[in-house]
Amino acid sequence: MLVVERLCKRFGGFLAVNQVSFELRQGEILGLIGPNGSGKSTTFNLIAGNLRPSSGSIRLEGKEIAGLPAHQICHNGIGRTFQIPRPFRKLSLIENVTLAAYYGQSGAISRAEAYRRAAEALDMVGLPSDESTRTEGLGAAALKKLELARALATKPRLLLADESLGGLDRTEMERAADLLGSIRSKMGITIIWVEHIMGVLMRVVDRVIVLDHGEKIFEGAPAQAAVDPRVTEVYLGKPRA
Amino acid sequence: MDIYLLEAIINRILLGGVLALLALGLNLIFGVIDVVWIAYADIVMCGMYALYFLYAEYGVPLPVACLIAIIGVSILGVVVHLLIIAPVLNSPPLNQLLATGGLLFFLQSFATLLFGTDFRNIGVRLPILEFATMYISFARLIAFMVGLIGAVVLYLFLKRTYIGTAIRAIAQDRDIVGLMGVDQRRIYLVTSAIGGALAGLAACLLALQYDVHPFIGNTFGPVIFMICVLGGLGNMIGGFAASFIISQIIAIGGYYSNTEWSYVLAFTFFIVLMFIRPRGLFAR
Numbered sequence: 001m002l003v004v005e006r007l008c009k010r011f012g013g014f015l016a017v018n019q020v021s022f023e024l025r026q027g028e029i030l031g032l033i034g035p036n037g038s039g040k041s042t043t044f045n046l047i048a049g050n051l052r053p054s055s056g057s058i059r060l061e062g063k064e065i066a067g068l069p070a071h072q073i074c075h076n077g078i079g080r081t082f083q084i085p086r087p088f089r090k091l092s093l094i095e096n097v098t099l100a101a102y103y104g105q106s107g108a109i110s111r112a113e114a115y116r117r118a119a120e121a122l123d124m125v126g127l128p129s130d131e132s133t134r135t136e137g138l139g140a141a142a143l144k145k146l147e148l149a150r151a152l153a154t155k156p157r158l159l160l161a162d163e164s165l166g167g168l169d170r171t172e173m174e175r176a177a178d179l180l181g182s183i184r185s186k187m188g189i190t191i192i193w194v195e196h197i198m199g200v201l202m203r204v205v206d207r208v209i210v211l212d213h214g215e216k217i218f219e220g221a222p223a224q225a226a227v228d229p230r231v232t233e234v235y236l237g238k239p240r241a
Numbered sequence: 242m243d244i245y246l247l248e249a250i251i252n253r254i255l256l257g258g259v260l261a262l263l264a265l266g267l268n269l270i271f272g273v274i275d276v277v278w279i280a281y282a283d284i285v286m287c288g289m290y291a292l293y294f295l296y297a298e299y300g301v302p303l304p305v306a307c308l309i310a311i312i313g314v315s316i317l318g319v320v321v322h323l324l325i326i327a328p329v330l331n332s333p334p335l336n337q338l339l340a341t342g343g344l345l346f347f348l349q350s351f352a353t354l355l356f357g358t359d360f361r362n363i364g365v366r367l368p369i370l371e372f373a374t375m376y377i378s379f380a381r382l383i384a385f386m387v388g389l390i391g392a393v394v395l396y397l398f399l400k401r402t403y404i405g406t407a408i409r410a411i412a413q414d415r416d417i418v419g420l421m422g423v424d425q426r427r428i429y430l431v432t433s434a435i436g437g438a439l440a441g442l443a444a445c446l447l448a449l450q451y452d453v454h455p456f457i458g459n460t461f462g463p464v465i466f467m468i469c470v471l472g473g474l475g476n477m478i479g480g481f482a483a484s485f486i487i488s489q490i491i492a493i494g495g496y497y498s499n500t501e502w503s504y505v506l507a508f509t510f511f512i513v514l515m516f517i518r519p520r521g522l523f524a525r
Contacts, residue, residue, distance in 0.1 A: 049419065049420075071418075075422055091410060111403070
């Protein structure tokens with residue numbers, strides 16, 4: 001479904017993403033992990049169109065999307081959430097999501113259809129779809145759900161979920177992981193999931209890619225990643241001789 | 242209360258309605274595009290000239306002339322965005338200020354070249370209303386009411402339409418609206434057109450009360466900026482309220498001394514408040 005080839009992003013003299021290549025299969029949940037500063041969020045920004053790649057290729061179902069503006073990438077079927085939720089606080093909850101439903105696809109849709117899609121997305125994540133719920137004052141878990149609802153309202157085929165568990169308690173984390181699982185199973189959406197909380201991530205993903213200093217150092221099954229010496233070195237440091 | 246003071250206050254409230262309209266336009270553009278249009282009042286001057294020539298020179302009926310002037314200034318807003326603003330969108334604020342400041346001098350000089358420095362009046366004579374021994378300008382009353390209607394229409398547009406919702410969203414976080422499929426460039430163009438239309442509407446209302454000349458923008462430009470900064474740049478409700486506060490300071494100052502001193506008082510009030518609340522009276 002998604003083919004990333006030799007993707008690079010340079011900020012001045014700093015190479016944030018270096019020759020990263022991977023493929024994503026339809027219906028898969030791929031975990032993208034690595035320590036802070038390893039290039040995970042930059043990779044997301046490149047795929048979602050927030051940043052233009054310095055070089056390399058990103059193809060979604062055969063179509064080159066590298067360097068397209070974010071709204072066109074959204075129209076091509078890629079939705080994205082943020083690690084730190086960025087709601088439009090002066091818009092109501094339903095306004096936040098209907099905006100995404102209305103503009104999320106290239107063709108025009110009616111107000112009623114946009115509202116129906118927004119209500120459906122809010123229902124999917126377990127948030128109210130009435131007109132009176134305000135965004136200001138929502139807790140961390142609700143804001144994470146709002147991020148997901150906005151992304152789902154654009155009707156994506158590929159969802160980029162950026163640290164959906166951050167700031168949640170144990171029960172909320174399990175629920176959020178289950179929610180990502182059901183987004184795949186019920187809606188057929190392929191997911192790339194960036195996460196720091198390994199225990200929950202490893203339970204849900206089919207495959208993981210590990211980045212370090214902008215380079216891919218591992219790709220394979222979650223169980224293999226847990227015992228791979230390069231991965232453990234990145235997370236725990238080199239063993240003493 | 243002294244009847245003459247009350248008369249001055251009422252007349253200034255009425256002028257405040259037009260200033261509020263201009264503050265709304267400027268704040269809308271700044272809030273969404275994040276560039277201060279220093280030449281905004283001079284775009285109003287273009288609208289006043291358009292109305293003058295259409296109505297007074299070519300005899301186009303006033304409502305039609307107003308409509309053409311509003312549409313013309315709206316298109317001018319889009320042209321200004323495409324030619325002046327868009328190329329400097331990612332430049333430092335000083336460069337943006339210089340670009341729009343350059344436009345100000347260009348428009349003033351170009352108008353002088355084309356029309357000379359004569360003061361021109363559209364020649365619409367409206368009566369002065371007498372009410373409880375006070376004299377109220379009918380032209381200002383019309384301008385105030387149309388200004389308020391314009392503000393309400395803008396509010397409903399921003400609140401009830403999806404493009405209005407996108408404008409409000411982009412004013413809050415311009416970096417992520419693209420992820421919801423919103424084309425930022427299109428919203429910028431729509432905002433520039435609305436800002437231009439508000440300037441065009443204000444031009445029609447001001448032309449009822451003032452002569453047009455190439456430097457008429459200097460009469461309103463500094464006051465509008467003061468109002469916008471006082472209300473909090475980009476804060477539309479703050480700008481709306483600040484326009485009436487400044488109008489009243491000018492009215493009361495003018496009553497007790499003269500118009501020149503009233504402006505000194507208003508700008509002193511502004512400077513002192515900037516020390517106390519640098520982000521504006523209504524900033525959160």
